Amino acid sequence: MTQQGVRWTADQVLALAPDAASRKAGSKLGAAGPWSEAGSSDEGTVWGLCKGSGSKPYQTVIDIADTAGPAYKCSCPSRKFPCKHALGLLLLWAGEDSAVPPGQAPGWAEEWLAGRRKRTEEKRAAGASGSPAAADPEAARRRAERRAERISAGAGELEQRLTDLLRTGLASAEQAGYGLWEETAARMVDAQAPGLAARARELGAIPSSGPGWPVRLLEECALLHLLDQAWLRRERLPDDLAATVRSRVGLPAAPDGPPLRDHWLVLAQYDTTDPKLTTRRIWLYGTASGRTSLVLSYGAGGRAPELALPMGLALDAEVSAFPGVGQLRASLGEQFAAPSPTTERPQGVTTAQAAVHYGEALRNDPWLDSVPVTLDRVVPTPDGDSWQLADAGADLALPLTPTARSRPGLWRLVALSGGAPVKVFGELGHRGFTPLTAWPDGAGEPVSLC
Numbered sequence: 001m002t003q004q005g006v007r008w009t010a011d012q013v014l015a016l017a018p019d020a021a022s023r024k025a026g027s028k029l030g031a032a033g034p035w036s037e038a039g040s041s042d043e044g045t046v047w048g049l050c051k052g053s054g055s056k057p058y059q060t061v062i063d064i065a066d067t068a069g070p071a072y073k074c075s076c077p078s079r080k081f082p083c084k085h086a087l088g089l090l091l092l093w094a095g096e097d098s099a100v101p102p103g104q105a106p107g108w109a110e111e112w113l114a115g116r117r118k119r120t121e122e123k124r125a126a127g128a129s130g131s132p133a134a135a136d137p138e139a140a141r142r143r144a145e146r147r148a149e150r151i152s153a154g155a156g157e158l159e160q161r162l163t164d165l166l167r168t169g170l171a172s173a174e175q176a177g178y179g180l181w182e183e184t185a186a187r188m189v190d191a192q193a194p195g196l197a198a199r200a201r202e203l204g205a206i207p208s209s210g211p212g213w214p215v216r217l218l219e220e221c222a223l224l225h226l227l228d229q230a231w232l233r234r235e236r237l238p239d240d241l242a243a244t245v246r247s248r249v250g251l252p253a254a255p256d257g258p259p260l261r262d263h264w265l266v267l268a269q270y271d272t273t274d275p276k277l278t279t280r281r282i283w284l285y286g287t288a289s290g291r292t293s294l295v296l297s298y299g300a301g302g303r304a305p306e307l308a309l310p311m312g313l314a315l316d317a318e319v320s321a322f323p324g325v326g327q328l329r330a331s332l333g334e335q336f337a338a339p340s341p342t343t344e345r346p347q348g349v350t351t352a353q354a355a356v357h358y359g360e361a362l363r364n365d366p367w368l369d370s371v372p373v374t375l376d377r378v379v380p381t382p383d384g385d386s387w388q389l390a391d392a393g394a395d396l397a398l399p400l401t402p403t404a405r406s407r408p409g410l411w412r413l414v415a416l417s418g419g420a421p422v423k424v425f426g427e428l429g430h431r432g433f434t435p436l437t438a439w440p441d442g443a444g445e446p447v448s449l450c
Contacts, residue, residue: 008310008341011448013090015269015310016070018080018278022087029088032099038092039103044338046093046100047109050085052076060085061109062093063116065338069308073112081304147192151249154191155228158184158200162221162228170214178204195250199224223367240325241364247324248367255331257321262286264293264317265344266309267372267425268436270450280305283372283425283436284319284330285346292346292372293319293330307332311437312446314342326364328372345439345446348376348423351391351398358428370429377421377441380414389433392421401432409449413438416447424449 010030017023029035029050036057038048044065049057062082063071072086082090093100105113161184165173173180181204188197199220206217230237230245237245247253267283278299285292297305309315318333349357354373361371378389381397387405390397404410404426416422416438426435426449435449 008090008094009312009445010091010094011445012310012312012341013087013094015448015450016082016090016308017087018082018271018304022080022082022084025084026082026087026091029084030091030095032092035089035092035099037106038089038100039105040093040100041102041105045105045109045113046089047105048089048092048100050088058085059108060089061105061112062086062090063113066116069306069310069339071116079303081299081306147251150191151193151196151251152232154188154193154196155231155249157187157191158196159225159228161200162225165221170217173203173217174207174213177207180204193249195248196224196227197250199227227367238325240323243323244325244327244365244367247322247327253323255320256323257330259318259320259333260286260289260291261316261318261336262288262291263344264315264319265342265346266311266313266315266339267292267346267374268311268448268450269309270436271304276300278303278305280307282307282309284309285374286319287344287346290347292328293321294328294372295319295330295332309339311448311450312341313339314344315339324365326361326368343443345423346374346425348374350394351375351378351389351396352394354398354428354433368429370427370434372425373428373433374423374425375433376423378424379419379421380410380417389424389435398428399432401429401434404432404434407449409435412447413449416440 014023014026017026034051036049036051038046040046045061045063047059047061050060051057059073059075061073070082070090072082074083074085076083076085078084089100181200185197185201185204188194188200203217203220203224206213206220209216227245227248230241231249234242234245243253264284264286267285269280269282271278271280273279280297280299282295282297283292284295295307295309297307299305315335316337317335319330320333321327322329322331354375357373358371361368375389375398377392378398379392381388381390383397383399387400387410388397389400400410413422413424413435421441423439423441424435425437426433438447438449
């Protein structure tokens with residue numbers, strides 16, 4: 001249950017925005033001017049009427065106490081989730097108490113809340129009653145075997161493509177252009193190996209990626225060859241490594257680890273989007289276990305994923321790990337309380353310890369792009385035309401990735417630091433470090449860098 005006196009920060013609210021345009025529009029509605037009859041309850045409900053271009057104001061209601069993250073309802077025609085009115089109302093609620101005073105929810109808000117509670121109870125009852133009889137296990141086994149055969153055929157074809165490339169020379173990749181690898185990726189999709197397809201498609205962009213591309217292309221070809229060979233010889237691999245290989249080629253898996261209950265800090269949340277799918281990555285840190293877990297959520301057709309856990313919140317919940325050696329992905333299970341703000345911080349490491357951690361992770365999973373790391377007492381400093389995070393206690397530094405250097409979050413990090421050490425959470429990979437969240441040295445609210 002969300003208590004009336006517990007307020008989010010503006011950063012936590014704006015982290016819910018589906019895009020930059022919604023963030024900007026929502027910020028403009030975060031003042032009392034366009035709102036009337038706004039109110040909130042001890043149960044975690046916020047409501048209000050927002051004046052729009054028509055004669056009738058938009059009815060906006062938010063259930064902050066929902067265990068899957070805030071839920072929204074607005075009478076506006078926007079297809080964005082949350083819309084700018086929901087963001088504006090949350091910003092208003094996160095400000096002064098007088099702007100959204102405690103009170104009794106109006107009938108239209110109560111009606112929506114009652115419907116939500118009824119649907120939630122129905123889902124719980126359906127889950128408790130058990131699922132329908134499982135499909136024929138023999139038929140499932142045959143389907144799995146047929147798919148494995150198709151993937152093996154695709155892996156063999158991909159091996160031939162890589163052999164041809166090395167035989168004719170890497171320069172031929174620049175001449176062939178992107179079409180060669182797009183066609184190869186399409187063949188891997190036909191073979192029901194989306195993981196191989198994604199890696200093949202990435203090869204096509206390397207020849208136009210600037211100086212040194214032949215080295216990068218050779219490295220990625222070697223990793224793809226290693227994945228191909230690991231799949232074709234998966235029966236000889238240890239169980240954990242075989243599970244990692246299956247996930248890397250794109251076979252679906254279900255979480256199989258025992259549920260771990262902990263007090264989970266939401267370290268970061270950010271979205272990546274392609275024309276068909278929005279993927280939301282939420283990093284959690286267990287204060288008792290010291291474990292970092294990644295929860296993925298998806299939204300199709302340009303819609304934002306439903307699960308939303310803004311940075312800086314904490315939740316009492318269970319998570320279950322997916323199979324695979326060193327696997328960080330987990331499924332969010334039962335939640336015992338609604339997410340709420342916290343002042344706790346994750347434990348951090350030095351830059352040297354972070355580099356060692358990444359090396360150990362690569363030993364278990366050579367196809368790993370990056371690992372989550374919290375750095376203690378680092379200072380953002382310029383390094384020629386680039387930037388790095390320098391260890392305040394040693395003569396060592398980690399370079400920032402090109403992605404991090406192009407984000408506005410870099411300047412928020414520099415401003416937060418002001419030349420003093422800060423704690424930074426982010427992702428460390430072979431291209432460098434991408435900061436996602438930072439805390440000032442001493443007390444202070446976390447700052448999103450996504």
